[in-house]
Amino acid sequence: MKRASSSPIFNPNSWTYDVFLSFRGEDTRCGFTGHLLNSLVHKGINTFIDDDGLTRGEEISSSLLKVIEESRISIIIFSENYASSKWCLDELVQIFHCHESKQQMVRPVFYKVDPSDIRHHKGSFGEALAKHERRLRENVEKVKLWRTTLTKAANLSGDHFKEGEYEYKFINNLVDEISVQLLNQTYLNVAKYPVGIESRVQDIYQLLSIGTTGRCVAGIWGAAGIGKTTIAKAVYNSIGHRFQGRCFLENVGEKSLSNEGLLHLQETLLSETLGGTNLKVGTVHKGMNVIKQRLSHKKVLLILDDVNELDWLSNLAGATGLFGDGSRVIITTKDKGLLTRNGIKLIYEVKTLDCYQALELFSWYAFDTNEPPVEYVALARRAIDYVQRLPLALKVFGTYLGTLETIDRWQTILDSYKSAPYKEIQKPFRICYDALEEEEKQVFLDIACFFNGKEKDILKELLKDDELDFPEDYIEVLIQKAFISLDYDNRIWMHNLLEQMGKHIARQEPLTEPGERSRLWFHKDVYRVLTENTGTSKIKGILVKFPKPVDILLSAKSFSGMSNLKYFINCNASLSGYCGYLPYSLKLIDWGWCQLKSFPSNFHPKELIVLHMPHSHITQLGKGLMKCLTKVTSLNFEGCKFLKSISDFSGLSNMKSLNLRYCTSLLEIDPSVGFLENLVTLDLEGCTNLEMFPNRVGWKSLESISLKYCKKLKKFPEIVEKMESLRSIYMEASGIEELPSSIGFLSGLHILFANRCEALKNLPCSIYEFQHLSFLGLNHCPKLVTLPNKSNSEVSVSNVGSLPLALQTNSNTSHSPALPKLGAYASQDATYPALISLIILSASPH
Numbered sequence: 151m152k153r154a155s156s157s158p159i160f161n162p163n164s165w166t167y168d169v170f171l172s173f174r175g176e177d178t179r180c181g182f183t184g185h186l187l188n189s190l191v192h193k194g195i196n197t198f199i200d201d202d203g204l205t206r207g208e209e210i211s212s213s214l215l216k217v218i219e220e221s222r223i224s225i226i227i228f229s230e231n232y233a234s235s236k237w238c239l240d241e242l243v244q245i246f247h248c249h250e251s252k253q254q255m256v257r258p259v260f261y262k263v264d265p266s267d268i269r270h271h272k273g274s275f276g277e278a279l280a281k282h283e284r285r286l287r288e289n290v291e292k293v294k295l296w297r298t299t300l301t302k303a304a305n306l307s308g309d310h311f312k313e314g315e316y317e318y319k320f321i322n323n324l325v326d327e328i329s330v331q332l333l334n335q336t337y338l339n340v341a342k343y344p345v346g347i348e349s350r351v352q353d354i355y356q357l358l359s360i361g362t363t364g365r366c367v368a369g370i371w372g373a374a375g376i377g378k379t380t381i382a383k384a385v386y387n388s389i390g391h392r393f394q395g396r397c398f399l400e401n402v403g404e405k406s407l408s409n410e411g412l413l414h415l416q417e418t419l420l421s422e423t424l425g426g427t428n429l430k431v432g433t434v435h436k437g438m439n440v441i442k443q444r445l446s447h448k449k450v451l452l453i454l455d456d457v458n459e460l461d462w463l464s465n466l467a468g469a470t471g472l473f474g475d476g477s478r479v480i481i482t483t484k485d486k487g488l489l490t491r492n493g494i495k496l497i498y499e500v501k502t503l504d505c506y507q508a509l510e511l512f513s514w515y516a517f518d519t520n521e522p523p524v525e526y527v528a529l530a531r532r533a534i535d536y537v538q539r540l541p542l543a544l545k546v547f548g549t550y551l552g553t554l555e556t557i558d559r560w561q562t563i564l565d566s567y568k569s570a571p572y573k574e575i576q577k578p579f580r581i582c583y584d585a586l587e588e589e590e591k592q593v594f595l596d597i598a599c600f601f602n603g604k605e606k607d608i609l610k611e612l613l614k615d616d617e618l619d620f621p622e623d624y625i626e627v628l629i630q631k632a633f634i635s636l637d638y639d640n641r642i643w644m645h646n647l648l649e650q651m652g653k654h655i656a657r658q659e660p661l662t663e664p665g666e667r668s669r670l671w672f673h674k675d676v677y678r679v680l681t682e683n684t685g686t687s688k689i690k691g692i693l694v695k696f697p698k699p700v701d702i703l704l705s706a707k708s709f710s711g712m713s714n715l716k717y718f719i720n721c722n723a724s725l726s727g728y729c730g731y732l733p734y735s736l737k738l739i740d741w742g743w744c745q746l747k748s749f750p751s752n753f754h755p756k757e758l759i760v761l762h763m764p765h766s767h768i769t770q771l772g773k774g775l776m777k778c779l780t781k782v783t784s785l786n787f788e789g790c791k792f793l794k795s796i797s798d799f800s801g802l803s804n805m806k807s808l809n810l811r812y813c814t815s816l817l818e819i820d821p822s823v824g825f826l827e828n829l830v831t832l833d834l835e836g837c838t839n840l841e842m843f844p845n846r847v848g849w850k851s852l853e854s855i856s857l858k859y860c861k862k863l864k865k866f867p868e869i870v871e872k873m874e875s876l877r878s879i880y881m882e883a884s885g886i887e888e889l890p891s892s893i894g895f896l897s898g899l900h901i902l903f904a905n906r907c908e909a910l911k912n913l914p915c916s917i918y919e920f921q922h923l924s925f926l927g928l929n930h931c932p933k934l935v936t937l938p939n940k941s942n943s944e945v946s947v948s949n950v951g952s953l954p955l956a957l958q959t960n961s962n963t964s965h966s967p968a969l970p971k972l973g974a975y976a977s978q979d980a981t982y983p984a985l986i987s988l989i990i991l992s993a994s995p996h
Contacts, residue, residue: 167198168332170221172241177229182261182317186225189325192924195332218244223255223331226303228263233278239296246299255331255391258308259324269304271297338383338398339638345511346503347377351384354498358478360389367479369489372500375542375647378482381500382453385480389451393477395423396451401603403458410742413437423450442472449476456646457483460492505531508539515548515632529560536564537578542645549632550582576651582631583651593624594633598652599669600691600717602644606636611759611783612717612737665689665711673697680725683707691717699723706730716757720744741766747792754778762786764809773797780804783828791815799823806830806851810837818842824867827851834860835880846870856880864909869895877901882927885909894919905929913938 169190173183183199190197198217218224224245232238248254260268267273279300282293311320341347358368370378383398390396397419405411416437420429423445431437450473460481473479483489489497503511510520512534517523522530533551537543554560563581586594593613601609606625613621625642628634634644644652656669664675665684671693679685679692680702689712694702704727709715715733719740726745732753739758744766755761756778762785769792776797779785785802786809787793793813799805800822807830808823810816816837823832824844828851834840835858843857847867857863858880866881869892878901887909894916904910905927915938917926928934 165222166196166220167217168195168222169197169328170218170224170245171197171199171227172224172238172245173227174229174232174235174238177231178227178261182229182311182321183227185317186227186321186324189321190328193325193329194924195325195328214241215244219248219252221254223257223328224249225257225259225328227259227261228265228268228303229261230263230274231278232263233268233275233296233300234281236282239282239299242303243295243299246302256303256306257324257328257331258303258306260308260310262311262313265304265308265310268300271300275300337387340383340387341380343511343514344380344384345514346507347381347384350377350381350498350500351388354381354385354480355389357496357498358389358480360392360478363475365473365475365477365479366496367481367494368496368498369486369494370480370482370498370500371486371489372484373540374484374650375540375645376500376502377541378484378500379455380541382455382480382482386451386453392449393451394448394474395445397422398453398455400455402454403456406457406459416441419452420444423448423452438472445473447474449474451478451480453480453482455482457481457488458485460488502539503541503544505534505539508534508544511541512544512548515545516552518552525557526560529557529564532564542647543578546582546632546648547578549630550585553631576647576654579648579651582633583655586627586631590624590627593621594628595652595656595669596691596717597628597634597642597644598649599656599671600693600719601642602649603641606640606642608760608784609642669693671695677702680704680708683710685709685712685715687711687713689715691715691719693717693719693721694723694725695719695721696723701726703727704729709733739763744768748772749775756780758782760784763790765789767792769794771796777801783807785809787813788833789813796820799826802826804828809833811856812836814838816840819844821845824848830854830875832856836860838862843867849873850875852876854878854880857884857886858882860884860886866890866893868892871895872897874898879903882906883908888912889914889917891916893917897921899923901925903927904931907931908933910934912936 171183171187173179175183178184187197187199198221200214218241226242226245245254245256249256258265263275264273268275270276271279279293279297282296283290286293309320309324311317354368354370358366370382372378379400386396386398399405399415399418402415405415412434413431416431416434417429420431420437420440429440431440452473481489481494486497486499502508509522509530512530513520513522516530516533517526533547534544537547551560551563554563583591583594596613597609609625610621613624625634629636633648634642637643653671656667657672657675659668660666663684664670664672665679665686666688667675668688668690670676670679670689670691673694673696676692676694677696677700679689680694683705685708692715699722701724704725706728708727708729710731712733714735716735716737718736718738720742724743724745725741729746730750732739732750732755734754735757736755737757738760739755740760740762742762742764744763747767747769749768751774753775755775758779759781761779761782764786765788768787768790771793776799780801781804782802783804784807785805786807788809788811790810791812791814793810794815794817796810796816797820799820803826805826806828808826809831810819811833812835814837817839818841819834821844823829824847826849829849830851830853832852832855835856837860839862840860841862841864843863843865844867845865848870850873852873853875854877857866859882861884863885864887866886866889868890872895874897876896876899879896879899880901880903882903883906884904886904886907888911891914893914897919899920900922902923903925906929908931910928910931911933913928913934917923917938
């Protein structure tokens, strides 16, 4: 039985602030520092400044020490009189204490001062230190510490702002780099209770010879559930700051089964190591070349998690040869032979926790404290012996036993297995599974067979009509009982040991005839059922996933017996032939690279919720089909290069996501799409032949729309009513010639990205109505030669502060000679046209 207690929760991302600003108030508070603070805040960076971040009445010195400790980056603005302040110097000492003890980042800014004056204590810095020495004769050591710390700071690579430079440009570049630093320093969630992890991280640190030159590949090897991924994440958090780029790729074994998966891994590697840059490489071969071009001079940390073969590693990392000197690649695997066969000699074997560590970890999950109550000690030790001190089993079994109210119940559960102890490690999990309610078991099996790694919201929609009144309740039970967890983007994660157990259970019903089972996932069973037409009404879902891509020839009767089929997911098989029937009961179709040119004429999928058919040969979605899609929430036809038309959307009132990226034959979008009340994302990027788009739109829920590279699209639609939800518009390199004045109705707009719109001629005056716009990209728009004026309207800059707008003009002014050179900032007392409030950026962040 659990008892209340505080417990150590390892959360390396629990910073209170992103940035701490250290500065001399009389030098820069109302100028440079104020402008920098404004830009940081508008970029979404949580920044502390000492005159408004503390609660009144607190002891400021002790509070500041704590704030510095809880900030991810400290920006030190060295100005003329910085060293004259004992307060500033004490801040500096604390900053470097945290830099050296906690590896926090420090960013010096030398504002109109020479770094050598700080390094060698000359000029105003030398004079200030001399005064401190005279005044603090009884505390010479303190001044000595200030001198030493100033020298350390000046020796760091920093940013030097010189007299005569454009302040806005310097600040924008600095803030962009800080954003990238923060992105690169995002930590992984390691473990709620990191028992036994620190010593293992130190062992791997030594194995990798961190700090030395050269490149190396190391392996972390051990049994399933023993904590390889957890340890790898902890290593990533611990040493990642030492590298110029870092990337943690999860579930690599599964994702590397197909070229598409490898391509995604390459693009993720590039994106994460290059600070969020979204690169599309097209093919795996091109991806190798791009990785070599962009990363060959970077010191990279790459962790490949859950690897089961290495034949493809050269396509991803080139056995580290594609990375710069000092790079490290870490591979986690259950197969030691995989490492030795590929010449990897640096291997760390993860062993089970020792008895004391296992008891502590079990106790945290069972009792919410680091040790069991005295009366439970013997039972707790029996339990950890039973699960062989395996961390995952300790978590699941401890969570389950912790829900039991009496010591007698513990005794009963453990005694029931005394006469026939299980040797297979999955058996403890089966105990916990058997204790679930029937509905909870069904949801568990669905996740294990079909939805591990999928979005929670999609699963909720799919389960809603599945004889489950409150599907979220069952998902929450599985979370509470440690069967599943949610990752950072709300996707469901189930450990592969639990997934394997669930799949094993599903394959037992019945053992001999796959067509009589509710869930098909094993590739041989799937092949047999689809080619021999042996499917029955008992089949609820099919996952088509082969060790290597295969061809399967369908017949008219392949699906004819599956009247209750709800989920069909094809990962890597090429399904061709004639499909004369698809069940009406289908709720999810995820069928990439489908060879069908059209759906069967008798297909009326009134239960369908998710229809994903990327890169398929579908040519059209006819009226008959579209009328049936009343429950659909997500349509994805990305890369369907033969798709020419889609009929009336008006019946799709539940649709939240529409993805038609790179449908290069698509000529028009039906006007009805403009009034889908629940639509949240609309992506038409790369529809290079799209000419017709709704003239009028009134989306109530839309948050993002992309019209990038729609080169033939000339007109942006009129906005017929206020749309508060829309946050971002991406129309880069489109053919749009002008934006309507009604765009002012987009009161919640944060991003308008219109770079390289070669036909764009003007902007409407209504852009001044945007109250939340944080980025306006207008780079390389050669026909945009003037900016709009608000006739006879001038506003105080202090009143325009609610318009945190970053305007990106052409970095090459010859493209737009008439665009004014606007100052970035103005004094709070001056009155200027509203446009003066725009912050001019010189280069695209993309």
